[in-house]
Amino acid sequence: MEPREELLKRLVAEMPDPDERGMYCHVVVKDEGPDGKPRTETKPIDKDKIEKAVAELQKRGREAVVGLVGMLVEPLEGDDVQPIKAKYALHVLGLCVSKMTGDDARRDYALALASQLGAERSKGARKYIIQELQAFGRKEVVATLGKLLTDADLCDAAAMALVAIRDGAVEPLRTALGHAKGACRLAVVQALGALADAGSAEALQKALGDTDREVRIAAGWGLANIGAGDATGALTKAADACEGWERIQMTNACLLLSERLVAQGKKDKAKVIYAHLRDSRKDPSEAYVREAAEKALAAN
């Protein structure tokens, strides 16, 4: 029986080599011609060869995933193409398991990947794993991803993956909101807004007073996305008080909140916001906001 490590290497070697431009456009074959002289040929990427090798990898389950992760070396330097091939194989394996009937193979793949998010792996490898989980992970990996929300190098990627996964993602984000700092706090606030988590409305309302402009804007957008009717006063007040880019964004959040309220059947609350924007945006440079509010009032 072929040793495990050798088998993995052999299957990874079946993935295409990057061509002369460093791309996966064709396969460059260098061999000897019938005349004995060296020759270089280009052939199309061999779909069947790739899929056959990945099917073999899939049969090895967790062992293959862990082995492939072990081959991810970042940053990619020198002539060694094994990390490039392993990266590709890992993704094609994800595509393969996500196609299968039932969810067990995909779940096992995601859990095996998540188990490799420990500090022993490089940041580059961990970013790649998170990216794969963004594509193929589900509820089973949200707790693991949540632990990365305070890591300055990984929190953006983790927050994006959680937003993509959605199911079960709110809990770890709410937990992280209490202690995430700087860029991680921004990523968490934005993710809660993107997930329209009504349970975070109070925390987002507090974040309207944050010292970081981007956090304030993300909080305003989040409240709007949630359709947080109780935040109407706080949001219009915040929008009135700021200038420039922040005012543009907060004013838009007011209009978005109104649309969400209309969709919830709370037209009266929406009209309060529209009327406020109509009456408060007097400067000619904000005539378009006034007109937008008037149009919405007429329609509702």
Next chain:
Amino acid sequence: MTEQRLKMDRRAFLKTSAAVAAFTIVPRHVLGGEGETPPSESLGGALIGCGGRGGGTFGELGKNVRQLAMCDVRFVDKADNKLYYTDFRRVLERKDIDVVAIATPPHWHALISIAAMEAGKDVLCEKPMTRFIAEGRAVVDAERRYNRIFQVGTFGRYGAIKSDRSRLTHKIMRSGLLKNCQGVHIAKGGLKVAMWSGMVKAPPQPVPANLDWDMYCGPSPLRPYHPHRHGGTHRGYWDYEGGGLADMGQHHFDPIQWIYGKDDTSPVAIEAYAPPAHPEAGAMWGWVELTYADGLTFVMDSGEWGEPYSRKKDRDVNLEDLAEEDRKKVQETPDPEPFPTFPEAVKTRRKPGGHAEAAHRCATLLHLANIAIRIGRKLRYDPVKEQFIGDEEANRLAYQPMRAPWHL
């Protein structure tokens, strides 16, 4: 565009003109004589994304637009926040900017278009309109919310509407009388697949001093820098675009979509023939077949990988496809109105050709095709909900999260 012209904003222009007028003969361009634009009709313009197509796109804004600002992430060494900017947000804060031309890589198209409309500007944006499906719907919403003019800078439909044959097909399709459409449109080649692929082997390099790389990456993941990831070759990376298919597809399919009357809907079934896709770099594919609910089929056949498409043959839609009594109804239908150009649309507030909904539906064709290539299985799509049916992985590519602080 001369430096002198660039440096003069609208207020400075009026102030200077007024001062000069007090002591001299009023120049013709102030009064707006024949062939000249009076200042009251002159608009302040900004170009965001100044490489490649930038100058050409700005020119499409119209002759009455004065260029007051230029913004590019490569202006770190010369940004003065008066004429040259690296941060588009500062451009959009300016009250003297009325119209904006956007010629950045596509991962910024939707965000800047939306932000510009939120700031009260009209927008002409380069193709492809978006990087993923959700972005397009957000642009449509912003256009509607603020009653702004938005157009994607691909103009094939302006030519299509002049053709008798195209107008007839359009009227047949829009009549609602054709229940079982047998039309097949095959776009063969011209989608620059190998040309606009991405590198899978791209070792990190130092970021050039004049480039704001974080801002360049924007809503996409912050990757190690490599020169192939920007400056035109960005097209090969899912982070920024969708390969030659996305880059050329809007040119090919914008007129076709109009001819076949599909500006307000999308295909319901999509199937691709391609090797397994790389997660970051666009690469080879053979063909994609997209079928609408009425049976109309669009095919993209790259001609660059694998066996050519052979399932169906090109087939026009004809009057003979209709029952005899219905043919007369179609023939009596008035021709569609010509599309306003961008400058006409700005002036009249009528929607131009390639307005947000039409451009979004066309960009959606490209995204559906690319997602089918990337996922590697047959997909079903709900064109009303704008979601894939029963395919979580495909939906994640249609609705992608963004890196903070950027959001739709």
